[in-house]
Amino acid sequence: MLVGDYAEDYETMVPFQFLTGLGYTVHAVCPDKKNGDTVATAIHDFEGDQTYSEKRGHNFAINYDFDQVNTQDYVGLVIPGGRAPEYLRMNARIIEIVREFDAAQKPIAAVCHGAQILAAADVLKGRLCSAYPACAAEVKLAGGNYADIAVTEAVTDGHLVTAPAWPAHPAWLAQYIKALGATVSI
Numbered sequence: 001m002l003v004g005d006y007a008e009d010y011e012t013m014v015p016f017q018f019l020t021g022l023g024y025t026v027h028a029v030c031p032d033k034k035n036g037d038t039v040a041t042a043i044h045d046f047e048g049d050q051t052y053s054e055k056r057g058h059n060f061a062i063n064y065d066f067d068q069v070n071t072q073d074y075v076g077l078v079i080p081g082g083r084a085p086e087y088l089r090m091n092a093r094i095i096e097i098v099r100e101f102d103a104a105q106k107p108i109a110a111v112c113h114g115a116q117i118l119a120a121a122d123v124l125k126g127r128l129c130s131a132y133p134a135c136a137a138e139v140k141l142a143g144g145n146y147a148d149i150a151v152t153e154a155v156t157d158g159h160l161v162t163a164p165a166w167p168a169h170p171a172w173l174a175q176y177i178k179a180l181g182a183t184v185s186i
Helices: 009-021 084-088 092-103 112-120 133-141 166-180
Strands: 038-045 053-061 077-079 108-111 155-157 160-163
Touching: 009 038, 009 053, 009 077, 009 108, 009 166, 077 092, 077 112, 084 112, 092 108, 092 112, 108 112, 108 166, 112 133, 112 160, 155 166, 160 166
Parallel strands: 077 108, 108 160
Antiparallel strands: 038 053, 155 160
């Protein structure tokens, strides 16, 4: 999981806890941060304004050193949204990580502004991708096909699973674990 300061709180905490609860080992990493460091999250809410509101969220613990990431050790990648993607996409190793997962066709889940990292990594050409509506232009400029879907929906295109924002968690995470090859029975 690629996180950074002011990643969206729900888009960071919920997938981390959900995947951990299913038995996956989730390494939350951030450039220039080590195991035990924290990132500040932001809570984005939809309160009737023209865009989301933003409030300070929680401190989220990094549990693995960014410099130790070897993409061959992982079955999938999660990219939360929020404000973090706007600067994380400037990090060369972040871009390499995304491209390595994409080249290996390992499942990649991105939500909200996480599409900014996908666009910067140049992995969207010809692919269907949802994101927060303000990121539609970036998806299109990167050659992707923007999926203008309800905030509660998600889309899967091959190994890429995307959604517009945290209200899509049930659909987004269900599609992502399916891409991972997991099944949940009740």
